[in-house]
Amino acid sequence: xxxxxxxxxxxxxxxxxxxxxxxxIYINDGGSSTVVNSGIENNNQVMLRSYIETCLEQxxxxxxxxxxxxxxxxxxxxxxxEINSVVSxxxxxxxEKGNLVPTIDEIRLNLEYVISDYVKFxxxxxxxxxxxxxxxxxxxxxxxxxxFLNDGVAVKLLYPINISTGDSVWVVDDYNTNTNYPLxxxxxxxxxxxxxIEKDLEVIPTxxxxxxxxxxxxxxxxxxxxxxxxxxxxxxxxNETSEVFFNFATRNRIINDKIVSNNxxxxxxxxxxxxxxxxxxxxxxxxxxxxxxxxxxSLFDITNDGLIKFKPNIMDKGKHFILIExxxxxxxxxxxxxELNVIYDNFPEIEPIPNQVITMGETFTYDVxxxxxxxxxxxxxxxxxxxxxxxxxxxxGKINYLATEIGEIDINITVVDVRGNYVKESFVLKVxx
Numbered sequence: 001x002x003x004x005x006x007x008x009x010x011x012x013x014x015x016x017x018x019x020x021x022x023x024x025i026y027i028n029d030g031g032s033s034t035v036v037n038s039g040i041e042n043n044n045q046v047m048l049r050s051y052i053e054t055c056l057e058q059x060x061x062x063x064x065x066x067x068x069x070x071x072x073x074x075x076x077x078x079x080x081x082e083i084n085s086v087v088s089x090x091x092x093x094x095x096e097k098g099n100l101v102p103t104i105d106e107i108r109l110n111l112e113y114v115i116s117d118y119v120k121f122x123x124x125x126x127x128x129x130x131x132x133x134x135x136x137x138x139x140x141x142x143x144x145x146x147x148f149l150n151d152g153v154a155v156k157l158l159y160p161i162n163i164s165t166g167d168s169v170w171v172v173d174d175y176n177t178n179t180n181y182p183l184x185x186x187x188x189x190x191x192x193x194x195x196x197i198e199k200d201l202e203v204i205p206t207x208x209x210x211x212x213x214x215x216x217x218x219x220x221x222x223x224x225x226x227x228x229x230x231x232x233x234x235x236x237x238x239n240e241t242s243e244v245f246f247n248f249a250t251r252n253r254i255i256n257d258k259i260v261s262n263n264x265x266x267x268x269x270x271x272x273x274x275x276x277x278x279x280x281x282x283x284x285x286x287x288x289x290x291x292x293x294x295x296x297x298s299l300f301d302i303t304n305d306g307l308i309k310f311k312p313n314i315m316d317k318g319k320h321f322i323l324i325e326x327x328x329x330x331x332x333x334x335x336x337x338x339e340l341n342v343i344y345d346n347f348p349e350i351e352p353i354p355n356q357v358i359t360m361g362e363t364f365t366y367d368v369x370x371x372x373x374x375x376x377x378x379x380x381x382x383x384x385x386x387x388x389x390x391x392x393x394x395x396x397g398k399i400n401y402l403a404t405e406i407g408e409i410d411i412n413i414t415v416v417d418v419r420g421n422y423v424k425e426s427f428v429l430k431v432x433x
Contacts, residue, residue: 045170048163050395052123054377054418056157057177059118064153064181064244066114069321069337071248072107072187074114081229081249084268084336089231093194093250101191101248104184108146111183115144115155137162152180182238186246189216189234197230197250204230221296223325225333228252233296233323243297245321264288264332266324269339274312276344282308284338290329297322299340308338316342317374346373348415353427358403360431368397368413368425376417384411384429403431 069087070076076088083089092101119142126136139160147154157175164170189212196208204222213220213234221233234246265287274280284293284306295302299320300310306326322338351369358364372378382392382399387409391401397415409429416422 044163045172046395048161048170048172049175052119052157052159052161052172053175053177055119055122056115056155056175057179059115059122060153060155060177060179061181063111063114063118064179064183065319065321067107067110068183068186068244068246071190071246072102072110074110081225081231084266086268087247087337089247089249091251092190092232092248093198093252095228095252099194101194104148104187107183107187108148111146111153112144115146115157116142119144119157119159133165135162135164137164148184149178150184151182152178153183154178180238181244182236183246185216186218186234186236186244189213189218189220190232190246190248192216193220193232197252221323223333223335231335243320245323264291264326264328264330264334266326266334266336269324269336271339271341273341273343276312276314276317276342279309279311284308284324284326286326286328286334288326288328288330288332291326292328294325294327295322296325312342314344317344318342344374345421347421348372348376348378348417348423350413350415350423350425353413353425355428355430357430357432360403360406360433362403364399364401364403364429366399368392368399368415370397370415370423372417374417378415378417381414381416382411383414384409387411401429403429406431406433 067073069089070080071090071092073090076090080088080090090100090102091097092099094100126134130136139162140158142157142159145156145158147156155177158173159175160171160173162169162171192212193209196205196212199205204224206222209220209222217236219235221231221235223231223233225231228251230250230252232248232250236244236246238244267285267287269282269284272280272282284302286293286306291306292304293302293306295308297320299312299316299322300308302308302324318341320338320340320342322340323335324338325333325335327333349371353366353368356364356366368380370378370380379394380392380397381394382389386405387401392399392413397413407430409431411427411429413425413427414422415425
């Protein structure tokens with residue numbers, strides 16, 4: 001039974017940045033008319049939609065990574081192979097229960113629930129809007145509808161929201177995004193492994209799995225836990241910057257005589273950040289004797305005693321889920337995941353703005369040109385005496401300002417990316433007769 005409202009530790013704290021940056025809404029002085037579903041969205045609706053769709057885009061990727069790590073489940077079944085306190089791997093086969101592979105519809109349902117919860121977590125309580133004097137009325141809990149594509153995943157979010165100030169009311173109902181994350185491919189590959197291994201449950205058919213992975217353009221990692229459990233991880237470099245994992249396990253037999261001690265446990269590893277071009281150091285620890293550590297990544301080489309020490313580069317930027325294994329002198333083994341975010345933050349860049357001259361009564365228009373080398377979403381803000389906040393388009397940087405008084409106006413432009421990095425540019429607008 002999937003329960004709504006349970007958001008796990010998988011959620012990246014960076015989503016909080018969007019709550020402030022993406023939710024700056026233009027304030028219109030639009031009289032006392034009430035507008036609900038007029039057919040043409042005003043600035044308030046456009047900005048709210050942009051914010052929530054940015055949240056939806058990041059929540060979709062986070063959700064896909066979450067359920068891929070857990071074999072297609074939001075919360076893995078109780079009888080699962082526990083990697084650590086965060087990740088549990090479901091059994092796709094059990095020697096007593098048989099085939100336990102979930103259906104694609106079950107995976108879709110799990111994905112829809114986790115996306116809905118992640119979006120709700122991301123948007124928070126709309127504190128910024130409320131502080132600005134808006135009243136927010138969420139008409140229903142976010143409801144994601146997922147469509148699996150041959151080359152990715154598309155999602156439509158049903159999340160009707162009334163946003164009002166004074167007597168003016170605006171509504172935004174649904175939102176859409178997609179990604180090329182290969183969840184359907186990974187699941188189909190995982191499902192195809194079962195017929196291969198069922199031919200002989202006493203051995204791992206390594207050569208056949210290597211060929212099967214090659215035919216499907218993935219790498220299949222197998223680890224025998226020596227207690228009858230075999231761990232499978234399907235690895236795909238779908239976006240050339242980070243690896244994605246799809247995990248499941250099989251319980252083929254019980255071999256008690258191979259287990260001398262069960263005291264080996266790798267200590268939980270928190271989510272870690274590494275900055276490109278700077279040395280990263282972390283010591284992995286365990287609870288048994290004579291530990292030897294091993295990693296399953298090309299990003300670094302962990303030492304036998306568990307030390308990770310390397311310098312990532314810009315090509316390593318992104319999120320990496322790295323399987324770490326330890327064995328002790330008794331022959332026991334344990335595994336855990338290291339979630340490592342390699343960060344390379346470029347500040348936005350803004351082209352210099354020369355001083356401007358305009359005649360009173362005319363509308364001053366100007367396109368602020370800015371860019372972000374990380375391809376992050378950027379937002380534009382304007383600050384000047386007697387110049388309304390909505391004189392600049394939050395997403396495009398286009399300024400529209402009606403000059404009503406003669407004089408010089410000091411105008412400050414701020415461009416902010418979703419990580420909180422910002423750059424400022426100032427110019428003087430001279431209004432003449």
